[in-house]
Amino acid sequence: RQMWATLTSGKVWRGEFANRKKDGGMFWESVSISPLISNGVITHYVAVKEDITEKKAALLQVQELNRELERRVWERTMALEDRVLRLMQVEKALHESDNRFRGLFENVDIGVAIYKPCEDGEDFLIVAINDAGMSISRLESRAQVIGKRLMTVFPGAAEMGLLQSLQRVWETGETVRLGEVHYLDDRLDVWVDNNFYKLPSGEVASVFKDITEKKLAEEALRRSEEKYRTVADFTYDWEYWVTPDGNYVYVSPSCERITGYTREQFQSNPNLFIQITHPDDRAMVSQHLAMDS
Numbered sequence: 001r002q003m004w005a006t007l008t009s010g011k012v013w014r015g016e017f018a019n020r021k022k023d024g025g026m027f028w029e030s031v032s033i034s035p036l037i038s039n040g041v042i043t044h045y046v047a048v049k050e051d052i053t054e055k056k057a058a059l060l061q062v063q064e065l066n067r068e069l070e071r072r073v074w075e076r077t078m079a080l081e082d083r084v085l086r087l088m089q090v091e092k093a094l095h096e097s098d099n100r101f102r103g104l105f106e107n108v109d110i111g112v113a114i115y116k117p118c119e120d121g122e123d124f125l126i127v128a129i130n131d132a133g134m135s136i137s138r139l140e141s142r143a144q145v146i147g148k149r150l151m152t153v154f155p156g157a158a159e160m161g162l163l164q165s166l167q168r169v170w171e172t173g174e175t176v177r178l179g180e181v182h183y184l185d186d187r188l189d190v191w192v193d194n195n196f197y198k199l200p201s202g203e204v205a206s207v208f209k210d211i212t213e214k215k216l217a218e219e220a221l222r223r224s225e226e227k228y229r230t231v232a233d234f235t236y237d238w239e240y241w242v243t244p245d246g247n248y249v250y251v252s253p254s255c256e257r258i259t260g261y262t263r264e265q266f267q268s269n270p271n272l273f274i275q276i277t278h279p280d281d282r283a284m285v286s287q288h289l290a291m292d293s
């Protein structure tokens with residue numbers, strides 16, 4: 001009804017259809033229908049169609065990846081909050097007794113390692129590490145690490161900031177959050193979220209979580225978005241992505257060929273599209289943009 005109301009009023013109608021091929025398969029097309037008027041009477045209609053099936057599929061893939069990443073981030077956030085609570089319990093246990101600490105140390109599902117400074121803090125000896133820490137560090141036996149120097153077991157410790165964080169905590173007593181860092185050497189390639197605490201004994205505890213899966217998911221999403229952005233940058237059509245609040249996230253360079261305005265002008269002025277639209281069509285275009293966002 002809306003289409004025919006628009007057309008019979010002498011205006012151009014634009015929209016998208018999902019149609020079925022002869023073989024039963026579905027395809028999407030973008031349609032622009034214009035009335036031809038002679039002596040005030042509509043005599044014909046001209047329709048221009050474009051197959052947008054691949055664009056729709058690419059956009060759906062990006063949206064699905066976004067939803068999957070959001071789900072994983074939410075799950076990891078919930079798990080992290082739960083583990084932070086348990087970490088606070090671990091810290092309390094450290095102050096109460098070594099025996100209670102040992103029970104928690106061996107059973108928490110996040111990595112915990114205890115370091116003792118040597119050579120006046122130039123290096124550290126690994127004096128303890130729990131099962132989760134062994135698993136995250138891809139170590140098979142505690143004989144590989146207990147009593148060994150940090151830089152021997154983890155030669156990339158200085159490059160990732162681990163050594164410097166241990167030195168800072170040992171010297172100042174401050175709690176240090178190293179954050180999300182990438183550790184890499186010939187044996188181990190892992191992303192961790194690492195925090196450091198000074199114990200009453202003068203030793204330093206490192207509490208760390210494996211976030212490799214999260215970082216890989218983020219990288220996969222980044223590459224997917226980059227791939228789609230590259231395709232959009234070189235397409236002849238005018239592509240744009242709009243947020244729910246009406247701001248442009250992306251505008252393809254073709255906008256300048258079509259409108260004379262650059263992508264930067266559209267991104268800096270979300271109302272520019274409406275401003276350059278013919279007054280008779282602004283209501284329809286506004287509704288179209290609202291549906292897109």
